[in-house]
Amino acid sequence: MTTTHGYAPVNGLEMYYEVHGTGAPLVLIHGSFSGIGTSFGRLLPHLAKNRQVIAVELQGHGRTADIDRPLTIPHLADDVAALLRHLDVGQADVLGYSLGAGITLELARRHPELTRKLVLVSLAHAESGFNPGLLEGMSALEPAHLEGSPFHQEYLDTAPNPQDFPTLVAKVKRMTEENPYWSAEAVRSVQTPVLTVIGDSDIVRPEHAAEMFRLFGGGVAGDVAGLPNSRLAVLPGTTHVTVVHRADLLAPMVEEFLDAPVTQND
Template sequence: MPDDELGADGPGATAPYEFTHAGATMIVEEERSSGPHTFVLLHGLGMGRSVFIRLTARLASAGHVLAVDLPGYGEAPEPPKTLSMERAADHIAALLRARGTSPAVIVGHSMGSQIAAEVAVRHPELVRSIVLIAPTVDARARTWHQQALRLGRDLIRENPRVLFIGAREYLRSWPNFRRELKAVLAHRPEDTYPRVTVPALVMRGQKDPVAPREWCVDVARMIPNAELTEIPGHRHETMIKDAGPAAHRILGFLDRT
């Protein structure tokens, strides 16, 4: 498929379709309503758009939702070269330009939060605001074994739904996981956050060891116009376990900004 070409279903489609830019292909799934907002949902490392099924349903009442499988994740084919966080942000920007949507709310979970911040800095005209759920990578733990230890601590206590979805997605991405993790750890979000000019909501589960409170407080302080919220009883995959609290906070944030 030529660069920047939408799938056969075209604008307004709700069935998943391919979007190719600069030789890399994403899978995009849309939900529409008459609401005023446009949301783009960006998953974390090893995940795919399926982790946002419940959050999509909740946000769709407020507008147009685009959930993506980034290149090499979920059902999207592996690109010739693993994307950096910056290149992934450029792919999201190309999608928004092709769709002709209004400035979007970029919602990123875990690794997706790094991409969301890059979209806001590199393409501010396309972004209304950003939501950083369980942001990574904590500058105090930027090694693969530190991150693996934190993730292991999180998964030990996660509920079965989270474990089932997570295991399915990790198995899909496992052949290329090492290269993808390297791209995540190479990115320095602390250098990006001070350059964000749009409103930002930083969100974490109260019991999340992957995105500890100290780090999330730092993130909220680094971004000029940001606020921090915590969801009691939730862990790293907070929008999988129960999307209601996350959606409520996102929509409340939009009402205030």
């Protein structure tokens, strides 16, 4: 399997990326506090068997050093868009996890010409989509709470400035507190086919995932109306942290969704 890596100069960042495999491009965008390894270490090898997987590390995460700029989902989406243009990727499928799913949705809204299909893993488009207490817990998070975790260890192992971990925690907390989310109309405006994925014990409520599925055009009587281009998957026995570890379930679903033809049911 072909593997390359490098840094791209985008929007004031030296943004780290890896390219695995060959074929149609699939971009992977990790979650908060995470990097390529902790988010996609188990899933990436499966997806790269038949695709060119482009895995990125966002501002202040992993091997991409922080800059004097707040973390915001629009900024991070524009960074990914700039990276794709730097790599001369005309259009790609995009899989985002947690924070990365929000960036994926925003990328499709801001740069629709770059996205073909989306896989949104563990995304809430509104604050009400989270299970009770989750956001309050994030506001109380301190760097010491993550010490010894796989996310902290990955940061220590890969970050160019390992001492900056408290800064990352502070910036992620501020981004979470100031996140404007997306209206139902904004979600509905995305014309790209979407596979919405959560774990059945995720931080996102199952009812909210079903609501998003409907906004993307799903939730119809397929035998009558035809199967929609968007899909919904709830992985059994799966938490927020482990949803991207379930490569046994997730990889076949993603591959089948990405390979499926787009039908005109509207």
